[in-house]
Amino acid sequence: MQPNYLIIYNPIAGKGKVDGLKKMIKKAWEGKINCKWKKTKYAGHASLIARKAIGKVDAVIAVGGDGTVNEVAAVLAGSDTPLGILPKGSGNGLARHLGIPMTMPHAIEWMAAAEVTPVDTIEVNGQFFINVAGIGFDAYVAHQFAKASTRGLATYIKETLSAYFTYHKKNYLLKWEGQQLEVKALLISIANSSQFGNDAYIAPHASLSDGLVDVSIIKDCPFWYAPAMGYRLFSKTIHKSRFYSTFQVSSVEISCQENEFVHLDGEASELQLPLDIQLHKNNLKMLCCP
Numbered sequence: 001m002q003p004n005y006l007i008i009y010n011p012i013a014g015k016g017k018v019d020g021l022k023k024m025i026k027k028a029w030e031g032k033i034n035c036k037w038k039k040t041k042y043a044g045h046a047s048l049i050a051r052k053a054i055g056k057v058d059a060v061i062a063v064g065g066d067g068t069v070n071e072v073a074a075v076l077a078g079s080d081t082p083l084g085i086l087p088k089g090s091g092n093g094l095a096r097h098l099g100i101p102m103t104m105p106h107a108i109e110w111m112a113a114a115e116v117t118p119v120d121t122i123e124v125n126g127q128f129f130i131n132v133a134g135i136g137f138d139a140y141v142a143h144q145f146a147k148a149s150t151r152g153l154a155t156y157i158k159e160t161l162s163a164y165f166t167y168h169k170k171n172y173l174l175k176w177e178g179q180q181l182e183v184k185a186l187l188i189s190i191a192n193s194s195q196f197g198n199d200a201y202i203a204p205h206a207s208l209s210d211g212l213v214d215v216s217i218i219k220d221c222p223f224w225y226a227p228a229m230g231y232r233l234f235s236k237t238i239h240k241s242r243f244y245s246t247f248q249v250s251s252v253e254i255s256c257q258e259n260e261f262v263h264l265d266g267e268a269s270e271l272q273l274p275l276d277i278q279l280h281k282n283n284l285k286m287l288c289c290p
């Protein structure tokens with residue numbers, strides 16, 4: 001019998017509509033996989049659609065970026081219904097980490113050959129994320145981006161550049177397993193996967209199935225260091241920078257004397273510090289190719 005997949009499609013993710021997507025999938029999966037489609041109508045809708053599908057389909061496929069994946073993964077976590085991704089977002093951090101091809105026809109082929117694999121998920125103050133969450137500069141940019149009237153890479157770059165001239169680094173206290181660290185940082189990332197998206201590797205050695213989060217810190221680097229930091233992020237060598245440090249844990253608490261911005265999987269979050277971060281091992285079934 002053919003498996004039944006539910007495809008949840010976010011029409012505003014990435015550059016918008018993908019021409020002929022339904023036809024492409026039909027052609028590639030005909031005789032192998034039955035598909036039902038649902039388009040999201042508003043932020044948060046993907047979670048509602050996915051929740052109703054638990055136990056009723058063989059997999060839910062999220063067509064979108066990390067925000068859409070987060071919404072679907074958050075409700076499938078802890079269930080036996082697997083999640084697949086067809087990347088259509090702007091950054092596609094989790095999809096890139098998993099090695100899913102970035103061109104839709106190849107991603108569709110990849111998905112047809114994928115197998116169910118358990119992966120870790122993370123909770124921060126009771127809120128779910130699966131890719132990378134963070135505090136500080138990148139979270140500030142996520143908040144500015146959420147307020148901007150346009151989306152896309154150009155807006156993201158504009159917000160990042162203008163934030164770099166106005167953002168002030170903060171002092172943080174991190175506590176884990178009887179240890180503690182005080183650090184002034186540009187940002188602190190809590191990484192389940194290796195990258196933010198667009199192949200910007202904040203935690204080059206992170207694994208989705210090691211039962212550990214990579215706490216990655218970009219320390220108090222001088223203003224002029226930004227181009228070198230950018231180079232290191234995109235060349236997967238950030239761990240070689242003297243302004244970077246990282247450690248792996250299954251839980252950690254992060255506090256800051258000032259109010260600080262937070263993002264979860266790249267989306268601006270209203271969570272308040274201190275952050276209590278807990279990893280859940282093998283908590284989500286995902287469709288992956290070995």
Ligand SMILES: Nc1ncnc2c1ncn2[C@@H]1O[C@H](COP(=O)(O)OP(=O)(O)OP(=O)(O)O)[C@@H](O)[C@H]1O
Pocket residue numbers: 010011012013014015040041042043044045064065066067068069071088089090091092093197265266267
């Ligand atoms: N129909 C809709 N109208 C408005 N917003 C939507 C709709 N459907 C989903 N959303 C929201 O769109 C936001 C962006 O989606 P998503 O993160 O998947 O794309 P992206 O930002 O382009 O990609 P990435 O996160 O990989 O950079 C999500 O926060 C999601 O909740």
